[in-house]
Amino acid sequence: MNATGRSADFTAGGYIVEHGSLEPCTVVCADGKAEIDNSKPDRYDFNAVFIKDLVNAHTHCGDYGLKVPPGLTLEELVAPPDGLKHKYLSGLDTGALEDNIRRFDGASAGYGSASFIDFREGGKEGCKALRRCSRDAIILGRPTSKEYDPEEVSDILSVADGIGIPSISDMDPKYLESVADHVRRERKIFAIHASERVREDIDAILSLDPAFIVHMCEATDGDMAKCAEAEVPIAVCPTSNAYFGKETPIVRMLDNGADVMIGTDNGMLCEPDLISEASVFSSLVSKQDGDPGEVWKALANPSKLLNRTRRMEYQISERYLTVIPQRDKGDTRPSAPFRVKIERRSE
Ligand SMILES: [Zn+2]
Numbered sequence: 001m002n003a004t005g006r007s008a009d010f011t012a013g014g015y016i017v018e019h020g021s022l023e024p025c026t027v028v029c030a031d032g033k034a035e036i037d038n039s040k041p042d043r044y045d046f047n048a049v050f051i052k053d054l055v056n057a058h059t060h061c062g063d064y065g066l067k068v069p070p071g072l073t074l075e076e077l078v079a080p081p082d083g084l085k086h087k088y089l090s091g092l093d094t095g096a097l098e099d100n101i102r103r104f105d106g107a108s109a110g111y112g113s114a115s116f117i118d119f120r121e122g123g124k125e126g127c128k129a130l131r132r133c134s135r136d137a138i139i140l141g142r143p144t145s146k147e148y149d150p151e152e153v154s155d156i157l158s159v160a161d162g163i164g165i166p167s168i169s170d171m172d173p174k175y176l177e178s179v180a181d182h183v184r185r186e187r188k189i190f191a192i193h194a195s196e197r198v199r200e201d202i203d204a205i206l207s208l209d210p211a212f213i214v215h216m217c218e219a220t221d222g223d224m225a226k227c228a229e230a231e232v233p234i235a236v237c238p239t240s241n242a243y244f245g246k247e248t249p250i251v252r253m254l255d256n257g258a259d260v261m262i263g264t265d266n267g268m269l270c271e272p273d274l275i276s277e278a279s280v281f282s283s284l285v286s287k288q289d290g291d292p293g294e295v296w297k298a299l300a301n302p303s304k305l306l307n308r309t310r311r312m313e314y315q316i317s318e319r320y321l322t323v324i325p326q327r328d329k330g331d332t333r334p335s336a337p338f339r340v341k342i343e344r345r346s347e
Contacts, residue, residue, distance in 0.1 A: 013044040020297030033343040054322040055302035056116035057235035058263025061104040066268040105134040108272035112337035114320035119164035127159040140164030148178035162189025180208040228257030240265035251290035
């Protein structure tokens with residue numbers, strides 16, 4: 001039995017998310033490994049929606065143990081170095097940090113994600129802690145040096161999959177250029193928060209050639225259209241934005257042609273429960289008069305991005321299928337999402 005109380009072996013009928021739309025399929029899971037085919041099942045145990053390689057597009061796992069009081073501003077909570085989060089992180093010893101990360105990693109898997117893309121604070125040591133505690137995480141490290149230090153960036157990239165930068169505000173453009181160039185030379189992922197609290201210069205951000213950017217709450221339509229043109233996806237985190245009183249402008253992003261992905265952001269604000277966040281996303285899209293079906297594309301976009309940057313093949317040692325059981329009328333069985341390993345020969 002798995003955590004949902006369901007037997008590990010099952011035959012399920014339903015739909016699989018392929019290229020952002022839903023295709024009929026059957027999944028047979030035997031000995032804990034799932035095989036997917038396009039037939040209709042003769043008999044099945046339950047109906048479900050299936051997603052391969054479900055990746056949470058934006059997380060910070062280190063602050064999972066911090067209890068946040070309501071009503072703090074973005075600056076009070078996350079601005080380095082005096083925000084509550086940074087004070088908390090700098091006061092953690094390695095054991096306590098690793099305890100947070102391990103619990104976060106277990107929760108993310110328990111909620112059904114195959115992987116998560118984490119902006120990891122604390123330089124190389126921070127990245128090593130996450131690597132020790134998680135097989136599945138995609139790690140984007142953050143240099144601690146104020147000046148561009150090629151040795152430090154190389155050190156971080158020897159452990160991490162790339163670099164994740166807080167924002168361009170208050171940072172020397174030359175420093176950012178040097179770091180972004182370095183990451184590109186090593187063919188790794190460069191990503192950055194953008195226009196979360198205030199609007200930031202999108203031309204300066206896109207000139208760094210990021211693999212993706214995060215937030216864009218304060219962006220104009222023109223800024224969003226520029227991301228679409230540059231083919232830079234935007235990771236959105238609606239629950240985290242709502243904590244700070246902001247409504248994520250998802251439909252404007254989509255209307256301007258941008259690719260959107262979903263992240264759960266800081267562990268201190270939001271559980272790494274991507275399926276719940278996806279339902280927040282689709283409710284918000286409905287409220288903004290958009291098509292809630294866009295959620296499937298948004299859930300499939302991170303693995304498309306990682307495949308494009310070739311990280312999926314290298315870093316995800318195990319492939320997972322996320323199963324979202326659909327509750328039938330009168331069905332009282334648990335219906336929480338879960339993940340199963342994919343039988344390699346079915347790929
Ligand atoms: Zn973030």
